[in-house]
Amino acid sequence: MNRNLFAACLMLICLWFGLTNAMKNPNNPPTGKTGAPGENTCAQSDCHSGGMFTGTVAISGVPDTVVANTTYTITLKNTSNAIRAGFQLTCFDNANAMCGTLTAGTGVNIGSGASGKRYARQSSPKILSNGSTSWTFTWTAPASASGNKATFYFVSLCADNNGGKTGDNVLVSSKPVVFLST
Template sequence: MKKKNLLIIALSLLMLGVFTGEAYSFRNGAPAGKSGGAGEATCATSSCHAGALNSGPGTLTINSNAPGGVYTPGDTYLVTVRLAQTGISRFGFEVLAAFSPLVSKSVGFLNLTNSGETKLLTSGLRKYVTHTSSGTLGTNFFEWDFEWKAPDTGVGDVQFFVAGNAANNNGNKTGDLIYSQSLTLTQLPVGTNVALANPTLEVYPSFASTSAFLHLENAGLSPLQVQVLNQNGQVVQLMRILPAGTDVHRKIDLSGLATGVYYVRVLGNSGLLSDKFVKFE
């Protein structure tokens, strides 16, 4: 009986070591194929971690410095992933990087900006960026970034799929919260004139109640992103103009906005332009 009890204890410890070891092994990077995009599962929908996807109070974002979400073939862009959740001190992530649905593979070149906190993975025709063990500890949030160089030949839109783990640091599968997000960058049409000299922006009238208008001269033919921001810097309206055309007129609907001062920003390959107006009843 004593030997039987010892055997049961030994087997229990062995199984605990297996499951705990599996959870700890992901501290040095997620396994390839867990981004949640392009037909892939996430760690919430596979055997890595328990819990429903995007069910927690945290936020996962992925952004780039490509103007207006448009990339130029051959140029290099910074991609930033941020995972935040109050009370969490260990974080992880994985990005399926620059996946082109047109050719069904990752395109371009990836460069790590911090090789101590991130690393590259390759699985077949797909490329990934994930965390290292040094890139997991933070107070309430963690942020990772990397560079992507677009291929010289156009491959259409590219997608970045990211899954993030806000971990409770208990060393096993339970209690962690998994999030997913994506970013799409649109290719600048080949042969497009990216900008003309001295673009100008005018928003009128300066005081408006129901509608305002923007007039952009010398806009070039590159795509533009138009943002309307409140006094707190929050984007309350977003428009994309693709392609822009050299002379642009657009109506801004103010019916859903509270009274106050608003700022209009236009982002494109020619830089940043801004103007403001006042909404009144």
């Protein structure tokens, strides 16, 4: 009886440690945290909070007007006074459905979410150098989009590099695009 109780307690402790470590998730963070319609951010879902970092998150490489079936190289940049950073990005059309195809780049992977939605995200967080860091990946515009418009939703984590959930904050932004009429 004591052996069974000891084994059960040991299994529960291992499970608890495994789950708490998995929830930190600096590599391949959970999807659906971009602040897009119907989604939270890591700050809103209590993944990270309490940070006092300031800065901006921006994307480049995608013009305001995009051409169907064209591939764009996107760079997402965190400029802040944080020590470490991560990110997540998605693109939805006017019906809040996934728009286009994201392709991984160096230090970036693509995660799947609900309803076929896809997310570019860090494969591991980066240390900022001279107040910034960035990730590069590609997005291919679809043949058409609902309402001929789409919006990129993206966040970047500003972290204190202590491995915990507190002392971090999230930068949130978006970029609307329209499709060139043919």
